[in-house]
Amino acid sequence: MGSYGPEVARARGRDERRSPTIYDVAEAAGVAASTVSRAFSRPGRVNVDTAARIHAAAAELGYRANPLARALPTGRTSMLALVVSDVTNPFFFQIIRGAEGAATEADRTLLVADVHESVAAERLALDRALPLVEGVVLGTSRLSDAAIRVVARERPTVVVNRVVAGVPSVVTDNARGARAALEHLAALGHRSVVYAAGPEASWADGMRWRTLLEAAPDLGVRVHRTDPLAPTLAGGEGATTAVLGTRATAVVAYNDLVAIGLLRGLAAAGVGVPRDVSVVGFDNIFGADFCTPALTTVAAPLSALGQHAVRTLLEGLGTRTPAGVRPALLPAQLVVRGSTAPARVTAGLRRR
Amino acid sequence: MGSYGPEVARARGRDERRSPTIYDVAEAAGVAASTVSRAFSRPGRVNVDTAARIHAAAAELGYRANPLARALPTGRTSMLALVVSDVTNPFFFQIIRGAEGAATEADRTLLVADVHESVAAERLALDRALPLVEGVVLGTSRLSDAAIRVVARERPTVVVNRVVAGVPSVVTDNARGARAALEHLAALGHRSVVYAAGPEASWADGMRWRTLLEAAPDLGVRVHRTDPLAPTLAGGEGATTAVLGTRATAVVAYNDLVAIGLLRGLAAAGVGVPRDVSVVGFDNIFGADFCTPALTTVAAPLSALGQHAVRTLLEGLGTRTPAGVRPALLPAQLVVRGSTAPARVTAGLRRR
DNA sequence: CAAGCCGTGGCAACCGGTGGCCACCGGGTC
DNA sequence: GACCCGGTGGCCACCGGTTGCCACGGCTTG
Structure with a gap:
């Protein structure tokens, strides 16, 4: 590419490789290139008959507007x-x-x-x-x-x-979602809940935690929070002991990835979910329904x-x-699955 | 946009909104625009001192090449x-x-x-x-x-x-992978295996099935195949009865999605995996390790x-x-997890 | 000392559309 | 019949880079 000398211009006449341009269409339809341009980008600006002729010529040549060329002067990419x-x-x-x-x-x-x-x-x-x-x-x-x-x-x-x-x-609507999660847990008798926190830079994390904090008193629940976790399976799995350390009966996780990681960690630690601890996630991602137990989660749209x-x-x-x-x-929607159940009574009696 | 009259050209002089072009850089560095272009796209073609001056001017103006403009004549997008x-x-x-x-x-x-x-x-x-x-x-x-x-x-x-x-x-390497899966099952004593087939248009599906068919005789295994399935959880779940109908002791699924769907279907039907039936998937996708039981699968790279x-x-x-x-x-690699186990002896004796 | 060569920079055509401006045309109006 | 007007099409500058070709100057070479 590069030499745009006259020989190139001449070769253009029947260069099979190149895709057709408005100039080719213009020649075929017997109009100026600008008219072809208008026929496509500004219907009504061109006489219907002329437009029809242009479209016919374009169709025959297999003309397709070059998006790059269009975008350059207009900015419309x-x-x-x-x-x-x-x-x-x-x-x-x-x-x-x-x-x-x-x-x-x-x-x-x-x-x-x-x-x-x-x-x-x-x-x-x-x-x-x-x-x-x-x-x-x-x-x-x-x-x-x-x-x-x-x-x-x-x-x-x-x-x-x-x-x-x-x-x-x-x-x-994280506020409503987080509140729904906490209400669900409160209704099941949980009185102490840990929040398995997400990354500090996450806006949703702050939102969820603040909502839990606000809603807790009304619901008669105490909430704690872990240190920030990586929003991954590994992050959740790694938080297992921290979560167990709080002696809470339920955990609300920053998101489903963390929740599922936690599920694994808890299983490995011999802690039953939902028998000993209930777990709620956020988002309802792919996999939330087929992990074990299936995850109760605040489904994001x-x-x-x-x-x-x-x-x-x-x-x-x-x-x-x-x-x-x-x-x-x-709107978010709480999806109740198998990872939440009535709180285990601390005395050791099982409610189910 | 559109009127490129002289007033626009004049306004360019100090238009703050527009991002700088090679022309602006050229003016600032006291060279021609083509030299600026070369300074960036063809190092060595320009004298080092000149290039340095140009780069300095460009840096000061915050010049960034417009990818669209570059791509138009060259095709390099x-x-x-x-x-x-x-x-x-x-x-x-x-x-x-x-x-x-x-x-x-x-x-x-x-x-x-x-x-x-x-x-x-x-x-x-x-x-x-x-x-x-x-x-x-x-x-x-x-x-x-x-x-x-x-x-x-x-x-x-x-x-x-x-x-x-x-x-x-x-x-x-589907051939090697599929063969490894079948060898694994054969070694566990499975003598009858179903292949839960994928979409007909899938090249991998044909490849996997043919390999199973070829490898089966050597390994003393009989293989059947289901009708084509949608490569989704639902597809797998829907194939449950078809799979059970073959009375095979193991199933190789087209991919993990199908396998996980099958896991769900089998659980719902009261069939134990891997106690009654072993399941192998393909690909090792996200979720294959945390479904229940964790899936044995041919991991794709x-x-x-x-x-x-x-x-x-x-x-x-x-x-x-x-x-x-x-x-x-x-290369693919067989990842053995919990969904495969020794074949259940047909007489009803459990081997484990 | 002339011829030749190399390094370097500028000129200008070109990529393929877009759109402001203007000319032209036919018909309606006063 | 002169004037105006809306519809329509052409001309051309322009978007922002790229690159073939050429010119110029200094240096080597025979």
Whole structure:
């Protein structure tokens, strides 16, 4: 590539390899290239008959607009970025799918970036992706609020699972969810509950813990919390002794990954779930229903989160002002399965 | 956007909003724009001192090359597409991660498209993505061989988990894996094994079944196969009665999803695993270790598959000829867990 | 001392669309 | 009959890089 000398221009006439351009279509239809452009991007601006002729010529040549060329002067790349902190976390599967669906529906291509829970990788991915996309969805970003606002200034941005002042966001109704979990446990007679905490940088973690703390007195429950845990199976498994140390009869885990890890750790320690300890997770990820025992969990509307985030983004693209300032709250729902049961009476009597 | 009249050109002088271009850098460094371009894309072509001056000016202005503008004349978009048949299938998590890693390492952006197991969606996604990317990785495509070759003609292509004549591919060593699974079962005394079959369009399915069929006589085992199943938990669960009907003492499932579904179905039917029936899966996906019982499975080198596919693609990008014709075989490994045990003696005696 | 070569920088065409501006045309209006 | 107006199509500058070709200057070489 490179020499655009006259010989190249001449060769163009019948270069089979190259895909057809508006110029080829224009020649075939006997109009100017700009008219072809308008026939596609501005229906109504061109006479119906002319447009028909152009479309016929285009169809015959197999013309397809070059998205790069279109994007260069207009900035309309038809791409959106979805940045997720960890693609291997099943939490994101449905979010990705929901986002993909909404993007495809709006004729946009979704660019999914995995940042391995690393702030550096997140910056890098954003650096790379920002100039290419029309908007960004940040899924559980580990960036600071300030950094997110910087991103939002450069491109329309929607944040999932976190609230950042001034940036539109879509979140699960964690407060209601966490409260439902605690109510469920209280109704089963649990009076002491541990919260197996998530990463400090996690917005959802703070939200969940605060809600438990607030709701506890009304429900006659005492709550404690562990040190921050990695949001993984290993993180949960590693917290087993810490959890047992609190002598609580129930544990609410930061998320299902931690809860399932805990299930394993407890089983290995010979502690019965739900006989000795009840466990509740968050999110209802893939696997929550087939671990043993099946996990009681606060189901997040995962697919809806992704979908809603992209839709919000697309709305914001049209108008100049970002969509509503208040976060969209999507409902969570407690799914009761086998990992919760009435509290074991401390005296040693079993209630079942 | 649109009016590129003189007033716009003038406004450029100090337009704060716009990100700096090579022209801005050129002006600041006192050289021509082409020299700036070369300073970045062709080190050595420019005098070191000049280059240093340019880089300094660029750094000060915060210049970042516009990938779109670069890609337009050269075709080098720095993007690769990864098409997966279903993002919510945990099988792909590690593949995506491996591919992302290899892409990022090579300074490429990965565009992940989810096609929901639909051929139509796959075509659409490819239509949309092909003009944007330098190469394509097809993860378990449902397209016909011919359709894949058409794609491969338009852009360098690598196929994962399938072999298509003339197109480079990266696959798990299914033959060795399936054989290992059957040997394991034979060694445990199983003499009758059912294969819970996957979708007919699946290349891996055919491969696995044929291997079982071939290996069976040597090992003194009889194998049957069910009708094709959906490669999902539901597919496996639904196959429970069909599997039980064969009176086999062990089942090899098309993949872990099917195997885990089967585990559930068998538990619901009161059939003990591994007491009454042994179950082996394929792939070792997320969840295979925490279902009950933990699944014995032929672990696929998932992350390596994704990584290798992208690396192969990148190699092919340089040379004009596609990389080697023979598929790259990545080793599978049997992981023995709790779902397999010695065959129950038909007379009713338990061996354990 | 002329010829040749190499290192280096600038010129300008080009990638493939987009859209402001203007010209042209036919018909309606006063 | 002059004027105006809306519909329609063409011209051309422009997006932001890339690169073939050429010019210029200094140095080597015969």
